Amino acid sequence: MVLRLEARREPSTLMVFASPAIAVVTTLVVGAALFTLLGYDGIGAVMKIFVEPLFNPYRWQDLLVKAAPLAMIALGLSIGFRANVWNIGAEGQYVVGGLAGTGVALLTYEMSGYWILPAMILAGILGGMAYAAVPAVLKTRFSVNEILSSLMLNYVALQLLYYLTRGPWKDPEGFNFPQTVLFTDWQTLPKVVPGTLIHLGVPIAGVLALVIWFLVVRTVAGFQMRVFGMAPMAARYGGFQESRTVWTAMLIGGGLAGLAGVLEAAGPFGQMTPGFPTGYGYTAIIVAFLGRLHPFGILMAALVLALTYVGGESAQTAIRLPSAAVGVFQAMMLFFLLAADVLVRYRVVNRTTARSQRVSSEPATRNTERAA
Template sequence: MLEWRRRREPSMAMLWLSPLIAIGLTMLAGMLVFTAMGYDGFHAVGSIFVTPFVESQRWADIGVKAAPLVMIALGLAIGFRANVWNIGAEGQYVMGAVAGTGVALLTYDMTGWWILPAMALAGILGGMAWAAIPALLRVKLQVSEILTSLMLTYVAVQLLYYLVRGPWKDPGGFNFPQTRMFTADQTLPAVMEGSLVHIGIPAALVIAVVAWLLMEKTTAGYAVKVVGLAPAAARHGGFSAARTTWATMLLGGGLAGLAGLFEAAGPFGQLTPQFPVGYGFTAIIVAFLGRLNPLGIVFGGIVLAGTYVGGEIAQSTVRLPQAATGLFQAMLLFILLATDVLVKWRLVRKRRAA
């Protein structure tokens, strides 16, 4: 007989193995679920989890989708470490794009190298401003940031709808609800000529390394972890929970805002009502799959970006509906949370007392 025993210390090996186990189990579960729903489960899972990674022409697309996921997840993970549950990154992402687009529309008839950096700055500030509201309410009034940040997501999306249907509607756009296309000076340059790979992708990697250094090598990163793990000890050690909340929320909002601006000035090239695609929510899965560790998040971002790309492939190969991707991603998080039991517990053979 087997029984569960609590480990004396959490297993570091299991901490890093459980995401891999979870991915394996999700593939298995996906095969069963999609087969049960009447699809070709084997090829569906192959299309989602294998094809995007083995076909090199898909890698650019994976990078394009991984960049915003990684950037948002980095900010969220640092907050989660400090027990700050900003789950409204989707709204901060939208507001970053909105603020950056505001600058783009103001500078529509101008040229200059400074326009794109100004848009990026506006994007960061837009995301920060949106995250500052839940931060303020939590620090001053102990209002749960979970609910307020999420509510603000719905507000941001409605604001986007209002702008693209009303004041920001492209005058030459045949009445479609969308803004003007951005000009060349307002668009992210490609890394290689004629490729999808824009500079947001290397930027995301650089930010991940900086975030890793911040978390592992600086006092500020240490403070974040202490505030999250042992609030009482943190107070004793002079680390301020309020300051940590502010810092992590603003960082998360700023990164989500920048990701939104990159998406608007990159793949979209304008704002449309289709802009919010849920990266802010998927980034939560990325953060957990990456163990809330900045370098792990790069891995998590690539995996989840692969499921988006693979989901599109599966639409054509086995006619799996697009919604299956979301279900698949959610299953991954569920199974990850379940396999995390192995970090603190282990299975041992039961000994009978003689």
């Protein structure tokens, strides 16, 4: 029996939903095996990371707090990925968003008023947008590949963060630690559930999913973006402008990454430190794919990936699993998702039976001419 792949006429709806689940389950099984082989407690690692936080109500708030920025960034990225605009610079846009918000916080440090926090948030969104505008300009004006330019800017954003926190923005009374002052109450994100960690960012992420869903499914702009992703030639033929698609994707992606950044700075961090970037911008890429680039899928995928952060922390202390293990689990999930996705477009058939039904696929002639 030889198995081979045969293209489906239509993508399988069942597999669209099933393949993320297959990916997660396979990651758990293979992950446990891999970590056992590497000499760690593999089953313990999987239990600590993926199962225990689910059954510990005290950890649920942690999950929501970690899932919120992941979902926000992934929602923005999904718009671009649908249109084949590959913004890999969310990590940098997140950092710059956080820095822009911090800038406003430092300027308004002595002031009070309800307007301060919205001003910080606005600055964060604009900061992320401005940073994403760089690859957008380079792409539309100079046709520079956005993957490379946006990724390079991640490294530049890190250096900017180091420069500001070590230099001009360093807290003068901070015992020479490279970090800013703690934000005031006016500059801190309020908690939506008193007595928990759950801040305003969590409901914002939920609302954003609804907004993005509406944008993508119900508007002409959303339709254009999808056409560019599926059939760029047809989109151009239909008179849709590619540069507008790039700009829309980049600005929404950058704006949401910037928003996630400023909410993290004003929320869980409460100041700006060199430890601010935690890889959310990269993990959000996995969230976007695992969530099928669909707003509601992304919310669920963000919770799954939040598990790896929350559970990863407790696995570090409980079974001394290195923090890098989290990255391995995350990457495996994306690998298995991409592998399982083949079943959306293809079905597995038994070659021995399938062969008799079709003409031999062997090339008819073997031309030995040099292909120049």
